[in-house]
Amino acid sequence: MLRNGHNGHGNGHGGHRELPQLVIDDEANGLFRVHRSAFTDPEILDLERERIFDRCWIYVGHASEVPKPGDFVTRRVAGRPVIFTHGHDHKLHVLLNACTHRGAIVCRERNGNTKGFQCYYHGWTFSPEGELRGIPGEDAYEGTAFDKHERRLPEPPRVESYRDFVFACFDPHVESLRDYLADAAQYIDYVADQTEAGMEIVAGQQEYSMRANYKLLVENSIDGYHARTTHQRYFEYIAERGELDLQAMAEMMKVKGGRGLGGGKSLGNGHAVIGGGATSPWGRPIARWVPAFGEERKALLAAKIEKLEKRFGKEKAHMMTQSSRNLHIFPNLIINDIMAITVRTFYPVAPDYIEINAWALAPKDERPEDRALRLDNFLTFLGPGGFATPDDVEALEACQRGFKTIKESPWSDISRGMKRTPPQGDDELQMRAFWRQWWRLMNSPERISVSALPAGVGA
Amino acid sequence: MTSIAENKQALRLDVEEFLFQEAEVLAEWRLEEWLELFTDTGSYYVPPTDIQEADHRDTLFIIADDKERLKSRVKQLLGRFVHAEYPHSRTRRLITNVRVRKVEGDTVWVTANFVVYRIRLELNDAYVGRYEYRLKRVGDTFKIDERRAILDLEALRPHGKVSFIL
Numbered sequence: 311m312l313r314n315g316h317n318g319h320g321n322g323h324g325g326h327r328e329l330p331q332l333v334i335d336d337e338a339n340g341l342f343r344v345h346r347s348a349f350t351d352p353e354i355l356d357l358e359r360e361r362i363f364d365r366c367w368i369y370v371g372h373a374s375e376v377p378k379p380g381d382f383v384t385r386r387v388a389g390r391p392v393i394f395t396h397g398h399d400h401k402l403h404v405l406l407n408a409c410t411h412r413g414a415i416v417c418r419e420r421n422g423n424t425k426g427f428q429c430y431y432h433g434w435t436f437s438p439e440g441e442l443r444g445i446p447g448e449d450a451y452e453g454t455a456f457d458k459h460e461r462r463l464p465e466p467p468r469v470e471s472y473r474d475f476v477f478a479c480f481d482p483h484v485e486s487l488r489d490y491l492a493d494a495a496q497y498i499d500y501v502a503d504q505t506e507a508g509m510e511i512v513a514g515q516q517e518y519s520m521r522a523n524y525k526l527l528v529e530n531s532i533d534g535y536h537a538r539t540t541h542q543r544y545f546e547y548i549a550e551r552g553e554l555d556l557q558a559m560a561e562m563m564k565v566k567g568g569r570g571l572g573g574g575k576s577l578g579n580g581h582a583v584i585g586g587g588a589t590s591p592w593g594r595p596i597a598r599w600v601p602a603f604g605e606e607r608k609a610l611l612a613a614k615i616e617k618l619e620k621r622f623g624k625e626k627a628h629m630m631t632q633s634s635r636n637l638h639i640f641p642n643l644i645i646n647d648i649m650a651i652t653v654r655t656f657y658p659v660a661p662d663y664i665e666i667n668a669w670a671l672a673p674k675d676e677r678p679e680d681r682a683l684r685l686d687n688f689l690t691f692l693g694p695g696g697f698a699t700p701d702d703v704e705a706l707e708a709c710q711r712g713f714k715t716i717k718e719s720p721w722s723d724i725s726r727g728m729k730r731t732p733p734q735g736d737d738e739l740q741m742r743a744f745w746r747q748w749w750r751l752m753n754s755p756e757r758i759s760v761s762a763l764p765a766g767v768g769a
Numbered sequence: 770m771t772s773i774a775e776n777k778q779a780l781r782l783d784v785e786e787f788l789f790q791e792a793e794v795l796a797e798w799r800l801e802e803w804l805e806l807f808t809d810t811g812s813y814y815v816p817p818t819d820i821q822e823a824d825h826r827d828t829l830f831i832i833a834d835d836k837e838r839l840k841s842r843v844k845q846l847l848g849r850f851v852h853a854e855y856p857h858s859r860t861r862r863l864i865t866n867v868r869v870r871k872v873e874g875d876t877v878w879v880t881a882n883f884v885v886y887r888i889r890l891e892l893n894d895a896y897v898g899r900y901e902y903r904l905k906r907v908g909d910t911f912k913i914d915e916r917r918a919i920l921d922l923e924a925l926r927p928h929g930k931v932s933f934i935l
């Protein structure tokens with residue numbers, strides 16, 4: 311697909327590669343098209359790794375996952391195995407999990423608490439901050455230029471956090487995380503501000519996969535259009551439980567004149583949100599009461615709303631308690647604040663296969679019975695055994711299979727509502743925000759600050 | 770007089786027969802009938818792949834159904850809108866190592882190993898794990914009071930989902 315070879319052979323660094331027109335952004339005629347090779351071509355994925363995943367801020371984990379010094383979890387971030395640790399220096403570290411001696415994975419456990427990590431191959435030991443502590447037979451390096459400090463476990467060039475969400479970037483020249491997040495930060499605040507005690511990741515990871523391109527999951531995660539058709543069974547289920555507020559539902563789904571799902575909004579740097587201010591038709595554990603929550607909770611939730619109104623004012627409290635939203639942080643983090651809060655990240659293993667990790671986020675000071683209710687509410691909709699997510703997986707895998715017709719049917723259409731203002735909840739503006747940023751980055755060989763890119767490039 | 774050992778063996782055979790029947794009912798998608806195998810308070814759990822022994826009230830599971838949600842799950846699966854299971858998967862359950870762990874009054878605790886093959890759209894995924902049952906003796910058969918399908922998979926990869934009954 312690409313006109314010049316790459317993969318580190320031939321031309322080496324960017325500038326010479328010419329991408330064919332993969333995105334057609336025709337404002338005048340209200341047409342937006344994406345070429346399906348963007349979902350299928352391995353060379354495009356190679357370029358995405360270089361120009362997107364190695365250049366943007368990538369979510370690592372939440373500070374609550376490693377609350378005490380010595381705590382660690384292992385996972386993959388932008389394809390690299392890492393150890394996310396809480397150092398004895400009281401800082402959070404992201405250590406690349408490969409021994410600086412001859413490369414073995416240093417920590418092979420999922421999580422734990424430790425004084426240090428030992429690579430079992432030849433026994434080198436590292437501190438939770440990544441310093442190389444011990445080398446069996448260290449005298450063998452006497453008289454050489456060997457430098458123990460230089461052989462520490464490397465960290466990504468940049469690691470920063472916002473409201474306990476920790477990110478890493480493999481490009482040292484990236485702007486600060488706060489600048490990168492642009493207008494998405496306020497939507498993280500809606501979640502982070504739910505309690506003064508702070509939020510935490512609940513035990514139990516949903517670790518699954520999809521035989522589909524990661525960008526299909528990006529689109530799907532902020533797609534209001536599919537809710538009515540793909541998730542019909544979910545709405546029927548909560549209606550049966552007496553949990554669904556049919557009036558709110560009608561309002562939310564009204565195409566003309568209603569508040570819709572709130573409409574999509576571009577938040578800068580490719581981030582987007584769907585869901586504005588409309589009251590959700592379903593119960594929300596933070597403070598949107600429905601009969602299924604039980605009479606006993608009614609007064610408790612009302613008190614919670616009052617407290618949040620005092621702290622943040624009526625408008626923000628309404629957003630936090632009554633309305634729902636799906637937030638996409640470019641390129642691969644989703645925070646859905648819906649029936650419960652889910653934090654979801656994913657990474658492409660191949661053009662047609664991704665690995666997904668999802669967690670539930672909850673207030674630290676929640677009563678055990680409220681935590682149980684939240685998790686129950688989570689499972690009705692979300693996750694690989696929920697009443698919605700499997701149908702999303704099915705849809706995206708069906709798209710990927712459909713792309714085998716690429717030669718005869720090369721373009722996907724993402725034009726919905728392109729000439730409609732304000733956008734409706736089932737329009738595709740938020741997806742266009744993603745694709746525009748994707749296309750800009752894919753066309754920028756120089757490693758420059760993401761938000762410094764001229765808005766028009768490639769559009 | 771039958772010995773204790775003979776009694777134990779007879780019980781295990783009854784339990785095995787019950788589990789094998791359940792496997793057949795599930796493979797044939799006779800889900801209404803399957804629901805009948807549960808007590809009124811029967812529940813069905815699939816714990817997360819990273820914590821096999823956990824409580825669904827403080828840990829995020831893959832599935833944690835009480836009887837009400839289980840009824841709805843079955844109704845949905847037999848309807849037209851579980852897109853992930855339409856057309857239906859073929860499933861085949863291999864159930865082995867059936868052990869009676871404990872008996873107290875009419876309650877029997879049972880464990881068994883499973884491999885559940887899910888075959889759909891030219892793909893074949895094997896779900897490997899262990900069942901934990903809490904059964905109630907009812908006449909010469911049982912009702913399921915709790916059913917746990919504990920996966921040995923480290924992640925649902927490449928399986929992606931648990932959209933059928935595991």
Ligand code: FES
Pocket residue numbers: 409410411412413414429430431432433434
């Ligand atoms: S590779 Fe780790 S000590 Fe040799």
Ligand SMILES: [Fe+2]
Pocket residue numbers: 530536537540541698702
């Ligand atoms: Fe969906």
